[in-house]
Amino acid sequence: MxxxxxxxxxxxxxxxxxxxxxxxxxxxxxxxxxxxxxxxxxxxxxxxxxxxxxxxxxxxxxxxxxxxxxxxxxxxxxxxxxxxxxxxxxxxxxxxxxxxxxxxxxxxxxxxxxxxxxxxxxxxxxYIGVESGDDNILKMVNKGYDAAFAREQMEKLTAAGMSFIANFLNGLGGACYGLAHAQKTAKIYEGMDISMIEVSSLTLVPKTILYRRREKGEFAEAGEHERLEEMQEFIRCLKNKTVFLSEHISVPFRAKANLPEDKEELINGIQKIMDNLPEEKMQAHRQMAANYF
CATH class of the missing domain: 3.30.750.210 (Transcription Regulator spoIIAA)
Structure with missing residues (x-):
């Protein structure tokens, strides 16, 4: 083959x-x-x-x-x-x-x-790599389309009865931008026939544009606790009936939950991780994950 x-x-x-x-x-x-x-x-x-x-x-x-x-x-x-x-x-x-x-x-x-x-x-x-519903981020990472276009194509799929899997790339906007990213991405997914939303978290590796920007001081990564706050906000804002899946190595927890039924339990579980897992330990996990890319 x-x-x-x-x-x-x-x-x-x-x-x-x-x-x-x-x-x-x-x-x-x-x-x-x-x-x-x-x-x-x-x-x-x-x-x-x-x-x-x-x-x-x-x-x-x-x-x-x-x-x-x-x-x-x-x-x-x-x-x-x-x-x-x-x-x-x-x-x-x-x-x-x-x-x-x-x-x-x-x-x-x-x-x-x-x-x-x-x-x-x-x-x-x-499996559609939408990543974000925020126009500022989509332009910054050169996705090649804006949120309105992404929404239009998802509406076509939904109208055709073809459910799809979408993702959320946690931390993509960098430091101090997580809540807006979460809110706008949840909004673009609203009403769409998304059977599952899988989450991953931005992990910078050499040979990528964002990695070089970070090395030049032009891009600041979100901290690990900040990313989890963004994840909580994304889940909180989601109105879809879907499955939430976190199994990617870039995310420091594993979960599969039915939304909206399991929403509060999921948000509370992430809070427990934030309360008990130090920033430094999660950063070490991020560095380990980078070696897999």
């Missing part, structure tokens, strides 16, 4: 089969990101995709889900994705759903009707 870079997937996709439809990242300019920098963005030819689909049973057995590879596999053209789904169901009949990482602008050229067709073909719960 063709995998231009190493396989990249969330922990909960460990049982999925993997299929490369794009390689690299269609944007590759986010100021905080170090992934896929060694690979130019490319769309896989249909002949290669079909050949790889035929090999899926040899590598992954009979998976119920396929997780598309590439930083944003949903950047593939609509016709290619639909043909890939047809071939997946032909050669790997065990597959029930197809997911993958996505940028929100992967859906710019896909209509609501097309998204409905994709859902009917098995596409479900793409």
């Amino acid at each position: 063709h995998f231009t870079s190493c396989i990249n997937r969330p922990p909960y996709e460990a049982a999925s089969g993997f299929l490369q439809v794009t390689s690299g990242c269609s944007h590759a300019s986010c100021a905080f990101c170090s992934y896929f920098k060694d690979t130019r963005f490319n769309k896989s030819p249909m002949e290669e995709i079909e050949a790889d689909i035929k090999e899926i049973p040899d590598y992954f057995g009979a998976p119920e889900r396929i997780f598309l590879q590439g930083a944003d596999g949903f950047a593939a053209d609509y016709d290619v994705l639909m043909k890939a789904a047809e071939l997946i169901h032909k050669y790997v009949p065990s597959v029930k759903t197809i997911g993958g990482y996505a940028r929100i602008d992967n859906f710019r050229n896909k209509t609501v009707e097309q998204l409905k067709n994709m859902k009917a073909a098995g596409f479900a719960e793409p």
Whole structure:
């Protein structure tokens, strides 16, 4: 099978089969990101995709889900994705759903009707790296879109009945900006069909723009307790019925909670961490986490 870079997937996709439809990242300019920098963005030819689909049973057995590879596999053209789904169901009949990482602008050229067709073909719960709903932050980290555009694309997905997974990148605004970031991101998610919100926390690593800015004194990271206060505010402001997931190594606690039912318990649990875990110990965890990127 063709995998231009190493396989990249969330922990909960460990049982999925993997299929490369794009390689690299269609944007590759986010100021905080170090992934896929060694690979130019490319769309896989249909002949290669079909050949790889035929090999899926040899590598992954009979998976119920396929997780598309590439930083944003949903950047593939609509016709290619639909043909890939047809071939997946032909050669790997065990597959029930197809997911993958996505940028929100992967859906710019896909209509609501097309998204409905994709859902009917098995596409479900793409993992979308929205990161933030704050225009100041989106511009600062060069995400390539603003909050209004992100909201428009999420509304299309919701109108098509395609629920999705979104994330919140805790601490992305830096020191003294966490509460505004939390409030604006929770607001942009309001009313959207988000099946799960996964949180991670900004961890600066060499070769990223934000790392260099910090070294020059142009960017100040949020402290660890400040980040947890931001996390609490984000949870407090969320109005979605969704699952909150914290399992990323960059976050100093593990949690899976149903919202809004578990909201107060989750907020109180984070408070206990803040009350009992010193700033220095959490900073040491942050440094350890940086070694994994």
